Amino acid sequence: MDRRLQLFLLLSVSSAAAVPLSKAASGQRNRLLLISFDGFRWDYDQDVDTPHLDQLGKDGVRAKYITPPMLTMTSPSHFTTVSGRWVEDHEVVHNMMFDAKTNLKVPHRQTLTRSEWWDNGVLPLWITAQNQGLKTGSFYFPGGAANYSGQAVNRVVVEETRPANETEWKQNIDTVLSWFSEEDFHLVTLYFGEPDRVGHAKGPDHPDRKSMIRQIDRTIGYLREAIDRQHLSDSLNVILTSDHGMTTVKKRPQVEEIVLNKYLNLIQLASFEILDYGGFGILTPRPGREQDVFDALSKAPNLTVYKKNEFPENFHLAKSERLPSIVVVADLGFNLNSRLIVYVNKGDHGFHNGEMDMKTIFWALGPDFKKNFLSEPFDSIHIYPLMCKVLQIEPAPHNGSLSVTEKLLLHGGSQRNGVSVGLLLTLLCSLSRL
Incomplete structure (x- = not known):
């Protein structure tokens, strides 16, 4: 057989092999x-x-x-x-x-x-x-x-x-x-x-x-x-x-549940909040009070508070324009409560990935x-x-x-x-x- 013909046949077989059967059959x-x-x-x-x-x-x-x-x-x-x-x-x-x-x-x-x-x-x-x-x-x-x-x-x-x-x-x-x-x-x-x-x-x-x-x-x-x-x-x-x-939500009497208003006066220091939503919370401090809010929440147990511009790089959140300047992430299993413990869930998410x-x-x-x-x-x-x-x-x-x-x-x-x-x-x- 002519080698050019052999090469052509080989390339034809190779091309056919690269196309999935279902695609080749049905288009x-x-x-x-x-x-x-x-x-x-x-x-x-x-x-x-x-x-x-x-x-x-x-x-x-x-x-x-x-x-x-x-x-x-x-x-x-x-x-x-x-x-x-x-x-x-x-x-x-x-x-x-x-x-x-x-x-x-x-x-x-x-x-x-x-x-x-x-x-x-x-x-x-x-x-x-x-x-x-x-x-x-x-x-x-x-x-x-x-x-x-x-x-x-x-x-x-x-x-x-x-x-x-x-x-x-x-x-x-x-x-x-x-x-x-x-x-x-x-x-x-x-x-x-x-x-x-x-x-x-x-x-x-x-x-x-x-x-x-x-x-x-x-x-x-x-x-x-x-x-x-x-x-x-x-x-x-x-x-x-x-x-x-x-994860399982940790509750009294096994643990002391988080109530953030114990550590800062939310009415005086915050203009916006979503804090009663599982293990993740957001907070906008009043003008000039960001450091006060950060310092107060840093003293609260069983959570980590972040300034948005200081997020860990692997969070991939720092560039967000929507997130307020303060973000709170509870330790695994601890729900965030703003003023009262009203959370009824037995399990939750929103924690560190x-x-x-x-x-x-x-x-x-x-x-x-x-x-x-x-x-x-x-x-x-x-x-x-x-x-x-x-x-x-x-x-x-x-x-x-x-x-x-x-x-x-x-x-x-x-x-x-x-x-x-x-x-x-x-x-x-x-x-x-x-």
Whole structure:
């Protein structure tokens, strides 16, 4: 055979090997379903029988744990996942929309639909994907109901309650999968409010939390059955993650609970505060009183007080224009109370993201992911470039790195076409001997 013809055939085989089978056969890219179970601590599956999650790890990839951004709260962390930006860049700095100058405070549920809180110049994955011709949807996912530079997500279902009903969960899964199978969506984000709610109400060690993990496990089993039933197994990638962990709240008589007004007169020294909100608090001192506030809070036990311009670099919060000048982070398990102890939660988050109780989960499976692969821990900010790679889109500017997560992927898809790198090398060696 003519060597030029041989070389042409070899290059043809190489080119075919670089294209995933599903893409080559259908002319379409693989799709992505991003699922978040709020408040799923990294080790919640270790004290409960979870056969479906165990099988998910064998059929796909999982990380030992992932580290959420600082702040370990629902809205800030979720928006880091879908934007790949630190909180100081995307500026969703709290679950509540607030304005320290006007004393505005908007509850979390209402904040979900307030675009002025979410739209700060950073584009989330939905909009970046849409701008490159993809069809996207959000089902209950934080940030999905906002407009970004005038653009809305193609399909949005806004969370009105946090249903724990297993039947409703299955219905939501069926709805989302129908968007893929019947309407050719490329990206959908799906949010569940558990096990966060039961973790708050009962604490992470309560039997009800374990029951909820079993329910989540059954839901994953249902999801996989539904994916097969709707013939999506060869084209749909699934990423399963969360926003933060959960820890037990320390209360009297075991500990002396924090009441900040014991250490400073809030009426005299502060013009704005959100302090009765778990382990993270913010405070605007009155003019000229910042040092007084800082000094007073520095004497309070079981917390750390920061001036915003002196944040540790790894917090990635110092550049935020929204955060007030004083931030308080309680020690693990201690809730911040401003004047009275009114906090009823048995479990909470919002603490330092270096604490193991704040770490969370990552599983993934589908045609673009390896099988039975356990990853070392990584920061959640690196999920964004991974999702862009899976969707084959150019990412918006971000702080993550694909080099951290690309080892989870089947590189180039050559194994799915039955043509291995080893075979190509063999062919090259054969040609060299001709």
